[in-house]
Amino acid sequence: MKNYDLTIHEAQDGESFRRVDVIGCLDSHTVVSFEKALHGLLDQSVNSVMIDLSELSYISSAGISALMGLTHRLRKASGELVLLSPTDKVYRVFRTLGFTNIFKIVDSEAEAEGIFSPS
Amino acid sequence: MKNYDLTIHEAQDGESFRRVDVIGCLDSHTVVSFEKALHGLLDQSVNSVMIDLSELSYISSAGISALMGLTHRLRKASGELVLLSPTDKVYRVFRTLGFTNIFKIVDSEAEAEGIFSPS
Amino acid sequence: MSGTDRPAPCGEVIDLEIRCLPDTRMLAPVRAMATAIAAQQGFSPDQIDQIEMAVDEACANVVRHAYRHLGISPDLSDEERAAIHAAVSEGTAGDCTIRLRVSLAEDRLVFQVIDNGIGIDKTPPGVARVEEFVERGGGGGLGMLIIRNYMDEVTYDQPEGQGTILTMTKYLGNPEPTA
Amino acid sequence: MSGTDRPAPCGEVIDLEIRCLPDTRMLAPVRAMATAIAAQQGFSPDQIDQIEMAVDEACANVVRHAYRHLGISPDLSDEERAAIHAAVSEGTAGDCTIRLRVSLAEDRLVFQVIDNGIGIDKTPPGVARVEEFVERGGGGGLGMLIIRNYMDEVTYDQPEGQGTILTMTKYLGNPEPTA
Ligand SMILES: Nc1ncnc2c1ncn2[C@@H]1O[C@H](COP(=O)(O)OP(=O)(O)O)[C@@H](O)[C@H]1O
Ligand SMILES: Nc1ncnc2c1ncn2[C@@H]1O[C@H](COP(=O)(O)OP(=O)(O)O)[C@@H](O)[C@H]1O
Numbered sequence: 001m002k003n004y005d006l007t008i009h010e011a012q013d014g015e016s017f018r019r020v021d022v023i024g025c026l027d028s029h030t031v032v033s034f035e036k037a038l039h040g041l042l043d044q045s046v047n048s049v050m051i052d053l054s055e056l057s058y059i060s061s062a063g064i065s066a067l068m069g070l071t072h073r074l075r076k077a078s079g080e081l082v083l084l085s086p087t088d089k090v091y092r093v094f095r096t097l098g099f100t101n102i103f104k105i106v107d108s109e110a111e112a113e114g115i116f117s118p119s
Numbered sequence: 120m121k122n123y124d125l126t127i128h129e130a131q132d133g134e135s136f137r138r139v140d141v142i143g144c145l146d147s148h149t150v151v152s153f154e155k156a157l158h159g160l161l162d163q164s165v166n167s168v169m170i171d172l173s174e175l176s177y178i179s180s181a182g183i184s185a186l187m188g189l190t191h192r193l194r195k196a197s198g199e200l201v202l203l204s205p206t207d208k209v210y211r212v213f214r215t216l217g218f219t220n221i222f223k224i225v226d227s228e229a230e231a232e233g234i235f236s237p238s
Numbered sequence: 239m240s241g242t243d244r245p246a247p248c249g250e251v252i253d254l255e256i257r258c259l260p261d262t263r264m265l266a267p268v269r270a271m272a273t274a275i276a277a278q279q280g281f282s283p284d285q286i287d288q289i290e291m292a293v294d295e296a297c298a299n300v301v302r303h304a305y306r307h308l309g310i311s312p313d314l315s316d317e318e319r320a321a322i323h324a325a326v327s328e329g330t331a332g333d334c335t336i337r338l339r340v341s342l343a344e345d346r347l348v349f350q351v352i353d354n355g356i357g358i359d360k361t362p363p364g365v366a367r368v369e370e371f372v373e374r375g376g377g378g379g380l381g382m383l384i385i386r387n388y389m390d391e392v393t394y395d396q397p398e399g400q401g402t403i404l405t406m407t408k409y410l411g412n413p414e415p416t417a
Numbered sequence: 418m419s420g421t422d423r424p425a426p427c428g429e430v431i432d433l434e435i436r437c438l439p440d441t442r443m444l445a446p447v448r449a450m451a452t453a454i455a456a457q458q459g460f461s462p463d464q465i466d467q468i469e470m471a472v473d474e475a476c477a478n479v480v481r482h483a484y485r486h487l488g489i490s491p492d493l494s495d496e497e498r499a500a501i502h503a504a505v506s507e508g509t510a511g512d513c514t515i516r517l518r519v520s521l522a523e524d525r526l527v528f529q530v531i532d533n534g535i536g537i538d539k540t541p542p543g544v545a546r547v548e549e550f551v552e553r554g555g556g557g558g559l560g561m562l563i564i565r566n567y568m569d570e571v572t573y574d575q576p577e578g579q580g581t582i583l584t585m586t587k588y589l590g591n592p593e594p595t596a
Contacts, residue, residue: 003278003445027448028477029441032492058448060473061559062491065550072554089466096566097559098547122266122457146269147298148262151313177269179294180380181312184371191375208287215387216380217368252506254437254446263457263521264433270453271435274446327431342442 004030006037016116017048017082023055026063035066042070047079050112053086059093071103080104082112123149125156135235136167136201142174145182154185161189166198167235169228172205178212190222199223201231256338259326260301260353261319262312268338269294272349275340279347280410288388289347289408293338295381296351296404300336304355304401308334346390346409353401358394435517438505439480439532440498441491447517448473451528454519458526459589467567468526468587472517474560475530475583479515483534483580487513525569525588532580537573 004024011018018041026034041049049070071081082104086094094100106112123143130137137160145153160168168189190200201223205213213219225231256271258264272293276286301312310322326334337352365371365379385406386392395403435450437443451472455465480491489501505513516531544550544558564585565571574582 025445027441027444027473028480028491029444032441058469060470060477061557061563062477064559065555065557068551068555092463092466093470097563102547102551144266146262146265146294147301147312148265151262177290179291179298180378180384181298183380184376184378187372187376211284211287212291216384221368221372253440253502254435254443256433256435256450258433261432266457267433267450267453271446271450274449278442278445323432 004033006034008037008041017050017112018046019050019052021052021055023057025058026056026066027058027060028062031060031062031066034063035069038066038070039073042073042077047074047077048082048116049074049079050082050084050106050109050116052084053090054084056087056090059090064093064097064099067103080115082106082115084109084112123152125153127156127160136169136231137165138169138171140171140174142176144177145175145185146177146179147181150179150181150185153182154188157185157189158192161192161196166193166196167201168193168198169201169203169225169231169235171203172209173203175206175209178209183212183216183218186222199234201225201234203228203231252339253342254340257335259323260305260310260334260336261323262298262301264336265294265297265301268297268336272338272340275342276347276408279342281347281408285408285410289349292385292388292406292408293349293351295384296349296406297336297338299381299404300351300353300355300402303358304353305334307356308332310334345411346407349406349408351402351404351406355401357396357399358402431518432521433519436514438502439484439489439513439515440502441477441480443515444473444476444480447476447515451517451519454521455526455587458521460526460587464587464589468528471564471567471585471587472528472530474563475528475585476515476517478560478583479530479532479534479581482537483532484513486535487511489513524590525586528585528587530581530583530585534580536575536578537581 004026005022007021009019009021020038020041022034024030038049051067067081067083074081084106085108086105091100091105094103094105104115106115123145124141126140128138128140139157139160141153143149157168170186186200186202193200203225204227205224210219210224213222213224223234225234254271254275256268258268269290273286273290276289281289298312301310304310308322308325309318314322333354335354337350339350339352341348365383368380368383371377371380385404389406390409391405391407393405395405397403433450433454435447437447448469452465452469455468460468477491480489487501487504488497493501512533514533516529518529518531520527544562547559547562550556550559564583567587568585569588570584570586572584574584576582
């Protein structure tokens with residue numbers, strides 16, 4: 001029933017990236033606090049972030065814009081933003097608009113590891 | 120996604136009752152065709168009916184009124200209306216309004232059999 | 239200013255208003271809207287279900303009763319429905335609508351369901367107890383009971399010759415209703 | 418008759434109209450209503466998602482852009498929001514609303530999003546291609562593109578000094594959009 005919730009997981013020993021879970025809707029309303037929280041995280045010189053989208057039920061252009069902005073900022077800092085397991089509905093929006101080639105989208109944490117720490 | 124659908128199953132050999140599935144919402148809008156279909160069935164001298172409510176996502180007073188009317192009509196014909204596995208949400212409405220003692224509500228077809236053909 | 243354009247209940251801001259034709263096909267969309275607002279305001283799943291049902295019953299009553307002098311009812315054929323839509327849109331059936339106003343406050347949601355129909359009798363209509371309804375084998379009269387059970391405050395207003403204003407308030411964090 | 422009370426597009430009956438404050442908290446309820454109507458009219462799950470998004474983008478644009486001269490934007494603090502609500506309800510901020518009109522027809526749904534704000538430039542605003550958006554690293558401009566991609570017909574109207582009327586039509590059984 002919750003419309004929006006965000007969890008920024010604590011940094012784990014030896015983990016090469018920070019993990020964030022976003023659930024509910026990412027629209028013009030909820031994106032305001034989403035962006036505040038994520039840019040707050042990046043200000044702590046975090047430059048590898050994985051956002052779990054497996055419980056994101058809706059995304060609008062405002063949410064896509066926020067993800068694009070984060071991707072841009074992290075890439076400039078030689079980091080990366082990885083999106084984990086978007087729901088079918090959100091994936092379809094990425095696909096119809098042409099974002100599946102732009103965002104790094106993965107199906108598992110292992111795959112994300114491979115992007116953050118290429119061997 | 121379907122807002123309302125009704126299936127009246129064919130009579131089976133040796134079956135003591137007719138089975139009906141209703142899915143979606145039973146509100147002032149959909150109840151009109153629900154009542155038409157059910158009274159049509161009863162007009163064929165069917166007097167034992169089990170309605171599967173396991174995919175009924177919403178019921179309003181109009182739906183309850185229809186179920187009450189059917190119960191009344193079937194009991195007068197020495198028959199019975201049995202409601203199979205209502206969703207939690209629908210059951211809660213029956214409970215808060217005091218209908219759990221009035222409708223015959225069962226959890227399994229076997230239990231319904233026991234009501235229709237007491238041994 | 240038409241009669242139904244009366245101000246919101248004192249101190250409340252009308253945040254959202256829906257106006258629609260008295261057509262039962264509008265009930266599902268209106269319920270969806272009401273539950274989304276209730277969820278966003280932080281009501282519990284049970285409370286959301288109660289709000290959904292109360293709003294539905296109030297709007298269904300407008301279709302069922304308020305405009306019966308115009309031949310409006312839930313069980314119209316598609317042709318009858320189209321004829322009434324046309325009459326309403328051409329203005330020959332008057333301002334015949336369901337109007338739902340929603341006010342958000344910190345601690346509560348207020349819904350007003352307004353019609354321009356025939357009005358409600360002064361005596362509280364519908365059944366007083368579920369037993370009454372069961373004895374006569376259904377046949378309606380349960381809607382008002384549900385509204386009164388599920389909402390915390392319910393009032394009816396009948397501005398002179400202008401149909402009905404039903405105001406229903408639900409407080410956040412109120413205990414569960416008992417029937 | 419105020420400027421925005423203009424008649425429905427020719428031949429359409431306005432079945433439902435929502436008027437609400439330009440507050441992003443209204444977006445989720447409005448989406449819920451739009452998807453419920455679309456589902457009831459028989460649109461496919463994909464089409465329902467597209468309608469949801471187009472309606473959301475259009476209403477979000479009203480909050481984001483139409484009333485910026487009044488200080489209205491999505492990222493207001495609760496206090497700022499309350500002040501604007503008060504100004505709107507006291508009438509000192511004018512008739513500053515989002516208005517969504519829905520017309521049902523056999524073969525299509527028509528949504529009109531109407532505001533009384535600053536209006537849109539004649540040149541089609543927003544980005545023309547997603548690449549443009551990607552190159553500058555986000556920063557908006559995608560909403561209109563989504564609306565144009567996801568709806569079958571989209572027109573903008575600017576009645577003299579009265580904000581914007583965005584009309585979006587979706588036909589039942591139309592093929593999927595390609596970006
Ligand atoms: N908006 C309304 N306008 C006119 N009469 C109404 C309205 N709402 C309710 N009523 C009256 O109140 C009665 C009780 O309503 P309710 O308890 O919902 O039962 P039901 O709708 O099943 O008759 C109705 O039968 C009707 O006479
Ligand atoms: N209702 C409106 N009133 C005024 N301007 C608008 C309105 N809707 C859109 N616009 C203008 O169109 C531009 C493009 O909108 P859009 O593609 O949704 O991108 P964004 O909202 O992210 O800027 C906006 O930046 C704004 O200038």
